[in-house]
Amino acid sequence: MKALTIPLIFEAGRIAANLTDCVMYNPFPEISAGVQFPLSRLVSGYLNGHYSLKELYGYVERLERWAREEVKFRTPKQLNTLVELTAIPFCFLLNRIISSQSLIFAPEMQFYIVRQEREKAVLKMLQKMRNAELSAIKKADARKISKVNEIEGLLLGYPECCVSSFVKLKKERAEGKNVPSPEKVIAEEFIECGLAKITVDVIKGKLSPNGLPEESYSLFATNFYPCSLKCANAIEVGRSYGHFLDSIAENVFFSGIIANMASILAVCVEMGLYHTDIVKGFKRDASFHSQVMAKVYELLRN
Numbered sequence: 001m002k003a004l005t006i007p008l009i010f011e012a013g014r015i016a017a018n019l020t021d022c023v024m025y026n027p028f029p030e031i032s033a034g035v036q037f038p039l040s041r042l043v044s045g046y047l048n049g050h051y052s053l054k055e056l057y058g059y060v061e062r063l064e065r066w067a068r069e070e071v072k073f074r075t076p077k078q079l080n081t082l083v084e085l086t087a088i089p090f091c092f093l094l095n096r097i098i099s100s101q102s103l104i105f106a107p108e109m110q111f112y113i114v115r116q117e118r119e120k121a122v123l124k125m126l127q128k129m130r131n132a133e134l135s136a137i138k139k140a141d142a143r144k145i146s147k148v149n150e151i152e153g154l155l156l157g158y159p160e161c162c163v164s165s166f167v168k169l170k171k172e173r174a175e176g177k178n179v180p181s182p183e184k185v186i187a188e189e190f191i192e193c194g195l196a197k198i199t200v201d202v203i204k205g206k207l208s209p210n211g212l213p214e215e216s217y218s219l220f221a222t223n224f225y226p227c228s229l230k231c232a233n234a235i236e237v238g239r240s241y242g243h244f245l246d247s248i249a250e251n252v253f254f255s256g257i258i259a260n261m262a263s264i265l266a267v268c269v270e271m272g273l274y275h276t277d278i279v280k281g282f283k284r285d286a287s288f289h290s291q292v293m294a295k296v297y298e299l300l301r302n
């Protein structure tokens with residue numbers, strides 16, 4: 001498994017552990033970069049009235065078919081060490097992360113790594129997700145993007161309580177209600193329960209001898225926001241995943257969790273909720289997130 005990076009094993013391992021049939025991961029950055037220009041041109045062509053929404057998605061699907069062929073040649077064999085997997089490219093035309101009262105067009109190609117025998121079922125879910133996005137665009141209704149978030153959360157095997165709480169907050173924010181973003185809820189909890197301080201200590205080279213704190217198990221997937229760091233369902237998934245990964249690869253679970261903690265720490269710092277002196281050695285012209293992640297991966301390699 002040496003040719004596979006820790007983040008890839010950490011993500012794709014959830015499929016092998018039978019926790020999900022699908023994870024989001026991009027092992028083909030050159031393909032997504034290659035389609036970025038045509039994809040952006042297509043969206044601006046649609047926005048300028050050169051063609052219909054139906055034609056736009058027709059072109060997008062052609063790009064996806066091209067990418068699927070490319071992926072076949074580039075998938076590293078080692079990816080199938082634990083379970084037969086396949087990668088599915090999928091384009092989003094709207095930004096589904098930022099909560100806004102209006103639609104934000106931000107086309108990008110994403111990859112889903114899927115258990116091969118479940119490919120058809122996953123494609124069906126992806127089609128549902130596309131229909132939800134299409135309906136948001138047709139009705140110019142940002143609230144409808146929360147449907148995209150809901151389908152994606154369940155597709156990725158996240159606990160239902162976490163998906164519905166994420167979707168509720170996103171929807172309320174799209175309606176203009178004064179509720180915190182799911183990221184902010186977790187960031188505040190992360191500081192409150194001491195995880196921010198522990199993460200800073202780890203980055204400074206002071207690894208805790210007591211192992212991972214209970215709440216950190218809820219951060220078992222990259223880009224996943226549990227309903228709470230104390231969510232019993234998320235912690236349980238994290239615990240069983242930890243047992244599984246520890247049995248097949250040393251330190252991968254620990255490293256993945258530490259990387260996710262560093263990523264939440266970056267959210268805390270970038271939101272201005274937390275201050276730490278580790279920024280001292282950081283450059284001003286690069287994001288805290290990219291620098292803290294580089295530091296963590298350097299630390300974990302050694």
Ligand SMILES: [Zn+2]
Binds near residue numbers: 162227228231233234
């Ligand atoms: Zn939950």
